[in-house]
Amino acid sequence: MIIGICGGSGSGKTTVARNLVEVLGPDRTVLLAQDSYYKDNANVPIEERAKINFDHPESVDFDLLVEHLCSLKMKQPIDCPRYNFTQHLRSASIVRLDPKPVVILEGILIYHDPRLRDLFDLKVYVDTDADIRFIRRLKRDVRERGRSMESVIEQYLNTVRSMHQQFVEPCKELADIVLLEGGKNPHNISLLVEWVRKQAT
Numbered sequence: 001m002i003i004g005i006c007g008g009s010g011s012g013k014t015t016v017a018r019n020l021v022e023v024l025g026p027d028r029t030v031l032l033a034q035d036s037y038y039k040d041n042a043n044v045p046i047e048e049r050a051k052i053n054f055d056h057p058e059s060v061d062f063d064l065l066v067e068h069l070c071s072l073k074m075k076q077p078i079d080c081p082r083y084n085f086t087q088h089l090r091s092a093s094i095v096r097l098d099p100k101p102v103v104i105l106e107g108i109l110i111y112h113d114p115r116l117r118d119l120f121d122l123k124v125y126v127d128t129d130a131d132i133r134f135i136r137r138l139k140r141d142v143r144e145r146g147r148s149m150e151s152v153i154e155q156y157l158n159t160v161r162s163m164h165q166q167f168v169e170p171c172k173e174l175a176d177i178v179l180l181e182g183g184k185n186p187h188n189i190s191l192l193v194e195w196v197r198k199q200a201t
Contacts, residue, residue: 008128014106030097072100122177
């Protein structure tokens, strides 16, 4: 079973995905993040890399992502890339992931590519108010990615908000299930987890 979990930045996608992994068990699930599949920009000067619009579909290596999901579906291991958000490029190291009964992919743009959409057995959209998403993103980028508050705000106003409206929000219509408030809605998560557990057994 391949499950997609989509939603805006800071919506709670990762929390939902981790809850699924915890309940189903790490021995039965493999978790992928779209963030690992940003295109490698090593040939671009760091000043220019910082200006890349990472909320636009063009920033994602969908070819590799589709290839890896197909490999896992065919029960073949993959070498998942790692992304360095401070330097805005792929890390030299990779992560070997073995195929498991349930594959979960989470990300803001995973329903944009029709090839990916066709691979999902279940498409989930995590719907959270914009102000909550922005606050979560601000805290995460400052704490975990070494960003300044000013740069996060500028990026949100210049690209994140408009890209969400153009590419992410419309994906709600493509989802099989819409979860309100992401990880902050334990009742809806428990219903999703129970459904997936029944399907995966």
